[in-house]
Amino acid sequence: MRLSRYPSSEPYWSTGVYRFDDPDFDRAGAFGTCYTASNIEVAFAESVIRESGRFVGGAYEVPAAELTERSVVRFICERRKTLVLADLTGAALKSLGLNNDISTSADYSVSQAWAQAIHGAGRGRLARPGLHAR
Numbered sequence: 001m002r003l004s005r006y007p008s009s010e011p012y013w014s015t016g017v018y019r020f021d022d023p024d025f026d027r028a029g030a031f032g033t034c035y036t037a038s039n040i041e042v043a044f045a046e047s048v049i050r051e052s053g054r055f056v057g058g059a060y061e062v063p064a065a066e067l068t069e070r071s072v073v074r075f076i077c078e079r080r081k082t083l084v085l086a087d088l089t090g091a092a093l094k095s096l097g098l099n100n101d102i103s104t105s106a107d108y109s110v111s112q113a114w115a116q117a118i119h120g121a122g123r124g125r126l127a128r129p130g131l132h133a134r
Contacts, residue, residue, distance in 0.1 A: 007071040023112040086118045
């Protein structure tokens, strides 16, 4: 699900801006990334708080408009029954020589490079340990 300002144009495919976007978004064949969450709390934290929250006096403040201008969008995929994922957690992440910095660093160049490499690997060619098609 997403908390979207523009529900009629979903899914939104981000390019070149966020953590796992294609860094070469202007080239032919570039991929887009649709950031979603499995529940409303994560969608809220990753969109509303991340984009417009301010930490004041030990708590986050969010302008009221950020809540009233958004719609909950849920995705259901009728055509594709499986989703290909790259496991960037725990032992799989460690086997790649990475740590959680890939998901927390303010510098997106490393995570975008990994996203590009994973996307380019394709479903059947995720051969390095830690990259699993599910």
